[in-house]
Amino acid sequence: MRRVVAGGRADNPAVVSGFTLGLLFTLAGIYTFVTMLLPTPAGFQPASVALIAVVALVWGLVAMVLPWARIPHLLRLANGPAAMAVIALHNIAAGQDAYRYTMFFFLVFLWAGLCEARGLSLKMSPFLAVAYLGPLLADGKSAADLASISYALPIYLAVGEVLAWRTERMRRLQRRLQQLAHQDPLTGLPNRTVFTSALHEHCARPEPVAVLFLDLDGFKQINDRLGHAAGDQVLVQVSAALRAHTRPGYADLPCRLAGDEFVLLLPNTDLPTARAVADHLEHRLNQLHAADGTPVHGSVGVAVGTGMDAEDLIAAADHAMYTAKKAKPVSRRAA
Template structure:
């Protein structure tokens, strides 16, 4: 069973390889096949407008429909984003076919190639749309084979700029939005002072652990006489104390433990090894910095227990520790 994340996601300092945006691949397969069929219909209308529609053209369009259905049946269940690239490639293949049966119509439809780059830019990571350049260039040259070389070069240069912009600009914007979304999620889950998880993240992760029906223990930790420390040393020193104590909790907690600032001078820790929880609590109690002390309430999760019920028992154990003289661990 997968472990819940022990900390809120952090932003990596290294430059990661661009990843594909999170997309509904099934929905984009439907969009892709509709787009491919739509481009085919445009080609059919263009062939009719240029008086190139004959029995051979009808046979070609019938074969194109059959091929599109076959490709759909092969790929529509694939969930990898790269599988979506088959639809821009299908459109290019269709343009090549039209160039043989209706060359003038194919020239009119060549502009639709930009839709393939836009499709790739919306569904793939940065740079992936560029894999469409070689087949699109080959299609462009085939469709415009009768154009003089000098004019072909100018048209091709303009087309390249448009294709790259259509493919890479959406991918770049998607990457920026994904990064901003990740930053917002990290900020929403992190206590800004200590860097530990906040109560919102704690509730979500511990609630998930309860749903998995795995045994774990909760430590609710409170710094003793923190208000007196604040009054004696000032709020800045109090903040430094909270930061230092959060570091103590982080360093003494197992890697898989969920740690959070519960509120004020209270911290919470969820430990999956129930048997080890008392030793962890004692290590934290003995490591409080600046000569201060802490009280800890420790409880083991019970089958079928809710999050409010679990935290209420932890709070009651903490209250017992404070009532018994503080600077101690009480398990309940």
């Protein structure tokens, strides 16, 4: 069973970002309480620091359970400037300690880099400048103290943008791996894994489900005579024909199992309808040609079941396909 967090799936970017944001607020609130037990600088205001810690802790716990997948993107991003405002208040209440002053800002840019799109750190830089310099100006700090932003700001931006760049690359790689795991790279059709999962799901329902099992006739001869590139072109044509036979409004699923074997899953479909789809599909296949003009033929087996075991249903469709293939003249099978 897959883990679900805070209002959506665990792999939803908005949910991950919102949950991470809440977690960082929570940890920052807890640690702010811890700082009250440590040696503190002059001007430290325990009551104000405790109030800020409570606000951060409560908001963090709330943020971890909000339905971020349904919350507008800009509202989630607004938490960045809001966090900086809270940090600025903390820095005033905590006595303007230089070390404490910079660390909590760092968490904001960690969140931006790990969870949000590139460029967000740059967009938040004006808010950082206000939140960083405001307390220093209000406290009458020296020009040297104000100039410390020339160190802090580039570091924050570098961390945020580098993390965002690396995170974006990892997300692209993850999407590519997921695609390869569920999609046939040649035809772009869903693969055996997707078909098997969908078949088991539909077989568990009370509605009838049909499976069309397609195998090309004489495909090996096309490969041997014209080469694998020409064979691949034929497979791509067949995949297009399968896609064309998916019905609008239905969850029809065309897949490539392996080699020249294809299937078309037709949910909530009775036997006469499935046979009609198979006849149209076979007719369409007969209109295809290989690179040298050789006609393409295929044999289609049909099986329909209600509450039937998934393996038995695909085996029945496979058997029907071989029966159809054997019923053809030898010349057609070896074409």
